[in-house]
Amino acid sequence: MRFLAAPWLGAIFLFAVFPATAQTRAPDAVPAFKTLDSVEARVQGCVTCHGQQGQGTANGYFPRIAGKPAGYLYNQLIAFRNGTRHYPPMNYLVAYLPDPYLKEMAEHFAAQKPAYSVQERPALSAAVVARGQMLVTAGDPKKGLPACIACHSANLMGTEPGIPGLAGLRPAYVVGQLTRWKVGERRAAEPDCMKRIANRLTDEDITAVAGYLALQTPATNASPEPSNLVRMPFACGSQR
Amino acid sequence: MRKSALIALTAGTLAVAAAGVYYFLRPGMLPQNNATPQLSASTQLINKGEYLARVGDCIACHTQPNGVPFAGGRAMVTPFGALYVPNITPDDETGMGLWTSDEFYRTMHSGISRKGELLYPAMPYPQYTQVTREDSDAIYAYLMSIPPVKQKNREHELGFPYNKRDILVGWRTLYFKEGEFKPDPKQSMEWNRGAYLVKGLGHCAMCHTAVNALGGSSEAKAFEGGMIPNQNWYAPSLTSNREAGLGNWTIREITDLLQSGVSHRGTVYGPMAEVVFNSLQYMTDEDAKAMAVYLKALPQKDNSPPPTSKARLISPETMELGRKVYVAQCAMCHSEDGRGQPPAYPPLAGNQSITMETPVNSIRMVLNGGYPPGTKKNPRPHGMPPFSHILNDEEVAAVTTYIRVAWGNTGTPVNAKQVNDLRTLLPE
Numbered sequence: 247m248r249f250l251a252a253p254w255l256g257a258i259f260l261f262a263v264f265p266a267t268a269q270t271r272a273p274d275a276v277p278a279f280k281t282l283d284s285v286e287a288r289v290q291g292c293v294t295c296h297g298q299q300g301q302g303t304a305n306g307y308f309p310r311i312a313g314k315p316a317g318y319l320y321n322q323l324i325a326f327r328n329g330t331r332h333y334p335p336m337n338y339l340v341a342y343l344p345d346p347y348l349k350e351m352a353e354h355f356a357a358q359k360p361a362y363s364v365q366e367r368p369a370l371s372a373a374v375v376a377r378g379q380m381l382v383t384a385g386d387p388k389k390g391l392p393a394c395i396a397c398h399s400a401n402l403m404g405t406e407p408g409i410p411g412l413a414g415l416r417p418a419y420v421v422g423q424l425t426r427w428k429v430g431e432r433r434a435a436e437p438d439c440m441k442r443i444a445n446r447l448t449d450e451d452i453t454a455v456a457g458y459l460a461l462q463t464p465a466t467n468a469s470p471e472p473s474n475l476v477r478m479p480f481a482c483g484s485q486r
Numbered sequence: 487m488r489k490s491a492l493i494a495l496t497a498g499t500l501a502v503a504a505a506g507v508y509y510f511l512r513p514g515m516l517p518q519n520n521a522t523p524q525l526s527a528s529t530q531l532i533n534k535g536e537y538l539a540r541v542g543d544c545i546a547c548h549t550q551p552n553g554v555p556f557a558g559g560r561a562m563v564t565p566f567g568a569l570y571v572p573n574i575t576p577d578d579e580t581g582m583g584l585w586t587s588d589e590f591y592r593t594m595h596s597g598i599s600r601k602g603e604l605l606y607p608a609m610p611y612p613q614y615t616q617v618t619r620e621d622s623d624a625i626y627a628y629l630m631s632i633p634p635v636k637q638k639n640r641e642h643e644l645g646f647p648y649n650k651r652d653i654l655v656g657w658r659t660l661y662f663k664e665g666e667f668k669p670d671p672k673q674s675m676e677w678n679r680g681a682y683l684v685k686g687l688g689h690c691a692m693c694h695t696a697v698n699a700l701g702g703s704s705e706a707k708a709f710e711g712g713m714i715p716n717q718n719w720y721a722p723s724l725t726s727n728r729e730a731g732l733g734n735w736t737i738r739e740i741t742d743l744l745q746s747g748v749s750h751r752g753t754v755y756g757p758m759a760e761v762v763f764n765s766l767q768y769m770t771d772e773d774a775k776a777m778a779v780y781l782k783a784l785p786q787k788d789n790s791p792p793p794t795s796k797a798r799l800i801s802p803e804t805m806e807l808g809r810k811v812y813v814a815q816c817a818m819c820h821s822e823d824g825r826g827q828p829p830a831y832p833p834l835a836g837n838q839s840i841t842m843e844t845p846v847n848s849i850r851m852v853l854n855g856g857y858p859p860g861t862k863k864n865p866r867p868h869g870m871p872p873f874s875h876i877l878n879d880e881e882v883a884a885v886t887t888y889i890r891v892a893w894g895n896t897g898t899p900v901n902a903k904q905v906n907d908l909r910t911l912l913p914e
Contacts, residue, residue: 277818277871282830290819291857291869294876305875328552335854335872338913342763342859347866 274360275303285354291339292351299360306366306418315470316349316356317407321435321484323348331432362414362464370457374450378458381451389446392479394455397439399471402462406473408435408484413464420456425449435483442480528627535628538621541773542614542687543765547571557581557635562608563716567644569608577634590626591619596664604654606642607661607702616667616686661702680780683773688765693721693757709784713846718911719756720846722839725784729842732778733786740778745769746863748829752839755856756847756914763859793843793898800887800899808888811881815873816889824893830868835893845900846908848886852877853905854913872913879905 274297279287292311297303300312311319325331327340327348340348370378380386385393395402397409404411412420426432427444434440447455478485525533539545548571550559558573558581573581582590582600589600597611598604605611617625647653667686669678684690695703696712703712711723722729732740735751742749747762754762766774813822816834820826824835834840840848857869873882879902886905890897 275876276815279818282827282868287830288866288868291855291871294855294871294873330552334912334914335874338854339857339869339872341857342759343857343867344860344865347860350866 274298274301285350289351289354292355295335296355297360299358300355301358301360301363302414302416306416307422309416309419310362310414311355312358312360313403313469314356314410315404315406315408316353318404318410318484319352319355320349321408323352359467361466365414365416365460368417368457368460370454370461374454375458375461377451378454378456378461381447381455382458386446391443391446394459396479397476397482399476401465401468402459403465403468404470405476405485406470408482409470411470412459413462413468415459417453417456417460420459421452424452424455428452435486437481437483439478439480439482531624531627532631534621535624535626535631537768537770538625538687539628540765540768541683542617542625542689543761544574544625546760546764547608548574554635554637556629556632557637558639559637564608565716566648567642569606569642569644570640571608572639573635573637574629575632575635575637576630577636580636580638581634582629583634585626587623587626590629591622594622594625595619595666597658597662604651604658606651606654607657610689610692612662613686613689613691615662615664616682618666621687657702663705674779676776676779677783679773680776680778683777684780688777690724694724710787711842713844714757717757717914718846718908719850720842720844721757722842722847724781725787726842729838731784731786731838732782733784735782737775737778737782740781741771741774742829742863744777745771745774746829746861747858748832748864748867750828751833752837753829753832753858755851755858759856759859762861767859767861767863792896797898798891798896800891804884804887804899805891807881808884808886809892811877811885812888812892815876816885819868819870820889824889824895829864831870834889835895837895841890841895841897843898845886845890845897845904848889849882849900849905849908850913852882852886853909874909879903879909 275294277290277293278298279290281287292300295303295305295308296311300310302308302310302312322331323340323343324345326333326336327343329337381391382394385391385396394412397405398412399405399409402411402413423432424444424447427440428447430441432440473485545555547560547562548556548558550557553559554575556573556575558571560571562569562571575581576583578584585600592598593600593605593609594611594614594617596615597607597609642649667682670681673681691703691708693714694709694711695707696710697703709724711721711726711729713720723731725731735749739749739751743752743754744762744766746767747754747759769777819831820834824833826833826835851870853872853874855870855872858864858867860867877885882905883900883902887897887899889895890900
């Protein structure tokens with residue numbers, strides 16, 4: 247940005263802007279950047295929902311995208327653009343953006359490691375927590391359900407290149423996605439491993455998984471698991 | 487001794503001679519041919535047709551979202567029901583494989599299908615009729631050259647009486663004037679080329695001229711702007727300096743907007759972003775300039791008087807709320823004085839698309855944000871985030887009002903009801 251060429255000028259400007267907003271809105275979800283010709287400035291279209299560094303915002307339905315594998319984020323951006331993943335606000339925003347640019351955006355947010363925002367901890371019965379913990383850490387062999395961590399990694403940071411981290415995702419989002427998978431509204435590349443899993447989950451299972459995930463304290467500064475260490479229990483199209 | 491010396495001398499001479507011969511006759515690199523390879527006539531024709539098909543933006547309607555290009559199937563939702571756009575790949579059974587160039591020209595020029603049916607004017611034949619036979623043949627050659635796709639056309643779903651194509655006879659009498667483009671000898675070659683592209687293949691009038699309840703538009707109102715049916719975006723007037731009239735834009739600003747999607751005066755979003763993405767970014771610099779010359783020269787006529795000061799009356803509280811929201815959310819990119827940081831972030835001060843009579847586009851931008859298209863000349867556009875989840879109806883109305891009247895802008899205030907009506911629509 248030309249008239250903010252000197253960083254100290256920018257600082258004064260930001261200082262002038264933030265006091266007006268700080269009372270009501272988290273400043274990390276307000277447009278702000280240092281250099282006009284930067285990726286940071288170019289992704290300002292994302293920040294009111296996903297936060298300046300992709301950490302997520304107060305609205306529970308907007309997921310944290312920071313630190314998720316770049317391949318996963320790229321696949322989602324392509325799917326939103328092509329309409330194979332359906333969410334009108336996102337479909338509209340990325341409708342006319344070319345592949346290399348979406349890749350750049352994905353890599354930008356994959357490289358971010360902002361602190362996790364304080365989670366509202368859902369009040370759950372001990373039985374629900376136990377069921378959630380079982381599904382996340384051990385799965386349910388009787389239903390042919392592998393553990394979440396078998397693919398999403400033990401620290402819940404996901405696996406390169408295409409398996410997203412679950413750390414820091416809030417129940418509204420997790421329940422929404424698993425339910426959409428179950429009813430066939432969300433799909434991944436074939437073979438769609440998540441579809442097989444969602445088909446085996448009851449609504450109660452979904453609530454338990456989402457609730458248990460929200461109770462976890464995410465590992466700080468952790469990265470997704472490299473793909474060569476993980477053998478998937480179900481074949482996943484996004485891991486080829 | 488002497489004999490062996492002679493032999494040595496001869497051998498030496500021969501060796502030197504051989505080396506000389508080799509030096510002068512060595513193969514070396516093949517001489518470079520810097521002339522551009524001459525393309526065959528049919529290749530040139532197909533290349534030209536591909537270019538013209540892009541100018542005509544055939545792909546936008548004749549391709550289903552995420553579908554095979556030109557294989558059709560896309561639903562065109564109209565106030566009269568849904569039309570399903572046909573397959574124009576050269577498949578013999580389901581596409582245009584058996585069409586002749588005469589039949590193709592009749593469709594483009596007269597809006598009559600191969601079987602002799604009258605076409606619904608969702609196909610822009612009222613504009614394509616201006617296309618020359620030569621250009622129509624080039625597009626035909628290109629379409630015959632693309633891979634055939636077997637995909638059956640879907641029947642239209644129109645309510646009575648619109649499902650009767652006979653009613654189109656009446657519609658055509660009222661709104662269809664057949665005829666190729668006739669150059670105006672009083673104007674420059676460049677102006678004429680621009681007029682041909684804007685009025686013909688570009689089919690700009692399809693959105694930028696108001697459409698009446700019968701889905702018709704009158705020539706007297708050409709380029710005066712209109713709501714795009716079923717999309718709820720307003721296509722601004724190209725003839726009014728109070729809207730998107732380009733009279734006081736430079737040629738460079740117009741070509742930038744058309745080719746790259748951004749300019750120092752404004753940026754394209756929504757349906758126009760799609761047009762730039764699929765079509766205009768591929769225009770040659772010469773054609774873009776010709777279009778700009780024609781658009782800039784369109785006669786400017788303001789049909790409505792500027793708003794009265796009473797219509798522009800705003801309560802101080804609204805203005806203050808709008809200013810607060812602006813400073814907190816918008817000023818970072820558009821700057822406190824509304825000058826923006828063009829072309830990355832468009833100016834709001836003096837921006838006609840913000841002050842024009844209908845605030846629909848501005849409200850939609852505040853609610854849903856938007857990215858301009860990624861184009862050859864601007865592959866990594868800056869974008870605007872949505873604010874629908876952050877600002878309530880009063881705040882959106884106040885900030886939209888603020889940008890419509892601040893910095894000497896001449897717009898009118900917006901109320902919360904107008905915002906709420908648009909909030910319920912899905913972004914597209």
